[in-house]
Amino acid sequence: MTDSSSFAEKLIEGEDILSLTNEAAEGIIKSKLAFPDVLTSLEPFLTSVDVVQRSNGIFFLADVLQQLPADFLNADEVDVVSEFFIKKLAEHFSITPHVLKGLSYIVGMENFPDSQVLNLLGNLQCNVTVQTLTQASRLHYYEILQNLLLSKETVLKSKQNDFVYAIITGMDSEGDPRNLMFLYQLIPEAYSKFPLEHLAEEAFSVLECYFPIDFTPKGDGGITRDGLARGLENCFVSSTEFGPFVFPMILEKLESTLKVAQVDSLKLLIKGFEIWNIKDINPHTSDLWKAFKLTLLQAGDSELVDLALNALTSLLRRYSSSALSAHESATLDQLLQYVTDNTHRFLSDPTLTLFLPSIKVLNGVARSSRFCCEYVVKTVVPQLLALAENKKGHDAVLSALSPILSSCIHYNLWNSKETQQILSSVPTSLITLMKDSNSQNGCFLCLKETVSILDVETRNNLYSGVLSFLSTNDPLPEDSYSTFIITLANTHPEEVKQAVLNCISISDTETGITKKKKLRTFCWCCNVPSLTSFSSDKILHFISIPRCSSEAVDCLKDFVVKEPSSDILRNLGTQCNMIQRLHEFCLSSADSSANHVLNNSSYVSISTTIEVLMRHLTAEDQRITCANCLLLYAMGSAGEQVPPIQIVLLKGLLLPLRKDVQLNNRCMIVRVLLQTALNSDDPLCQNSSAVLLSSLVNKCLDDNALRDILTSIETEIDNGLKGENPIESIALLSWIVKSLILRSHVLASVWLKRLISLLAHPTVSMNAANGFKIILADSAELSSVNFCSERLLFKQWVFQWIFDDQLAALFNSDDENSKKAAALAITYVVIAVPTSLVVSQISKLIRVFVLCFDSNNFEVIAATLEVLSSLLSTGEKAFEEYIDTFIPRFLSCTSYSNMIVRMNALDCIYYYGKFQETRLIPYKNKVVQELLKALDDPKRLVRQKAARARSRWFLVGTADDR
């Protein structure tokens, strides 16, 4: 072969052989070179008397082997090479790293012969002292062991102790985190396959010294303390033979004051209890409980408490699920006895600090197994029931009982002979306790758990109990009652309908509380699919009755806003036809001939309800509903003012429309909205129209139609500014600008410039500045929830656009008023964007802020102080430089005539008090002294802020670690 011979020549000519490895490997893979020929060519190096030459030869060979695929060499070739490398283990120490590297690749090859396994293992033990090697070579050593484990397990079994011993001696005193991570994967696999026998203690001691892991990661190596700790944990739980040794270590670490030691010990216990033998755990249960008790009952760190409880639960679960000897069974009883003995004395009074921690422990115990749950029921439930009955009003007792009852249901203890007698009286007691207003919350929590096991008679009593609860003026414990009634209605829908819902009526003399309770019950029952239609009909019925209509409207709104799933909302919108029925009711009741007229806030609530329901409809459903509802509006006749109620409802109907829902009469709607936005006397109506118009602008997909709409809006705004409605025109303009910015429209900057030019307007400059508040505020109406386009980082865009292009234009007027309006506008922009962005422009901004302080308009000063307090609250260091500028100004603002200004100034002083102390100390005395006046402010709210600021400044310069 010419290639082989030319390669051999290159080697003989003395070229740097290490640069030829890639060429050799590529040649072998592409069959241009024969592997035996390469070996032959290397002979002068491999057999050289010069150590360096030999080392180079072996390095070369190992590197070539690394690049060959695992199945490339045939059995004979692998045999020869492996034999050679194994012999070389006894060679000069400088060669050993290369030999190990070569071996790690050879052992990974498919044809590595079984016959070499024990030979290799023996030689590794005799000739390699791992502790003298570098990190990379130690890793190769571990890789050899891992490859052997993966492919030669059967052969290794014949000398299993040797293999385990190789791991133990190899890893002893390993300190590199990369190698440890590797070992923590190898060890669990090895120790779970090979019995440790007499080596168990030694295997344990080489692991023990790492526990708990202490490691601070450097750079982005990807190795974390937690990763190492979990790896070590897996090693300890990989063999049941560690059981006898692990407990003394854990018990010692649990006593440590170092949190990490306790956390790792508890996590190890949680995992280990499932693995280690009961006979090994058994002698230590008493000590373990003592350690847990300290954590559980001495109100400490909540993470530790949760872990200790998990560990206790895991221990009890292991005992309960294993076959136990008489002795072990007695230990379990003893352990449960310890738990109840140690918690019993704290259960006598729910106001004691340790009542809740004790209950938490008992809940954990009850959750762990059926046996333990029975024990808790027998020892604790009667005591808690007696406590609840004797000390009425102690809701904590019943709240504590509820999770125990949940465990009883889970373990089906209601049918157990042992506990039936105790538990059977619980529901009746709870129904009786429901009469006590201070126990109702706890009662509902407990009853919710027991709903599924109640017999007919008890259920009937419960329904009567619920009805009488609804008729009393006791406050409604919303969370517990809602989950209770929903669970009850889900379990027995027909009974609840007949025995509760059908029996609810609202009379003229009812108080607000009972009305609310009854109406909310219907709302919550809407969550039960089979009762949705029935309950919604009832709610609409109550809305139509004057004596409870506003309460019913509010309850329905609260329900749809925060409660149910989208399925329920969709069902209410489509099958129950709620949207159209609400429209029919409102538009007919608004008519003067109707029986009663709702107040404005009720119409707003109905509008919100419609909005939420519409939002959950599909595009097709939205189109149909919208077409049907729009027929009910009277917007046809031009020139006539549309009633405000219609605009409020229209907002609810149209705001959540999806983009692809086409409105047939959009032009007419735009005309009406434009008319009301500028001319209506009702502020709510004005605002609703402006918001709705901006929403239509945001969602209009046809650009030509959009430009038509914008042209008509522009004309009307111009007329309004020249005529009688400049303020309304600016509000509408601000909303349209916001809408265009949000949809990233090309005209956004043109419209924004229009608003900026109004900052120099002689009469409405301040209103124009307030327009920036509208633009920058987060608005739910124009958000993706209502299917609007929402440009990412739009506030940052406005900020950057103004600071890059418009800042000079803003302040080029000589008029002081327009300058202050511009400063106020910038203040509103600044308040809305992230601090980091503001800090980038801080030097330009300081000028604006100072200008604002010179203003005699309290609104400007208050807004400036608000911005500064929000910036200072982030502790941004850039402000340290300006302490001289700000502190005197803040102090003078503390005696300003307006209380908002005083309060904002005191907030700013407070936040400055958290800055670096060395900067503050020169001002400490001045601030503390000047704030004395604010302590005697005529307004209490100001005094509170003054007290907070003064307390903070008193702490300046007193920190321990200053």
Added chain:
Amino acid sequence: MGGGTEVLQNLNPRLFVKCVDRAVTEDDWNENVTDEFDSREVFDLIRHINDPEHPLTLEELNVVDVNRITVDNEKNKIDILYTPTIPHCSLATLIGLTIKVQLLRNIPPRFKIQVKITPGTHVSEAAINKQMADKERVSAAMENIDLIQTINKSLIEVENHYK
């Protein structure tokens, strides 16, 4: 622990329900109405002070109570009674001093502040009351760096409870 004790003197103290935050009325925002100092305002200044022994506030342990505070705006006088959790509590003086320091810092100097132990709730009641009333001793205590740092530790959490 503020007192430097290694073993808790009262392991399982009784807990009391915290009162709700003071509601803000329309008058509170009216510049023309002057808000006089009242016992609730003084209580709000001291209720969130941390107990030196437990991670609990003086209010939760019922050491201070709004009903045991009297404020006389006419005579510029504020009297406070506080109740140690146990009659032999060695931290009673420290707690009293902490209350006093908090009020001296945050009540206008026109008020004379008197901090006393609720009668019959502590074995060394008379001695502690005498200490608290002695201006010289209180001033000296406030200049003791170790002591003032312990007091500051109890006060540092208070600011987080302001609205």
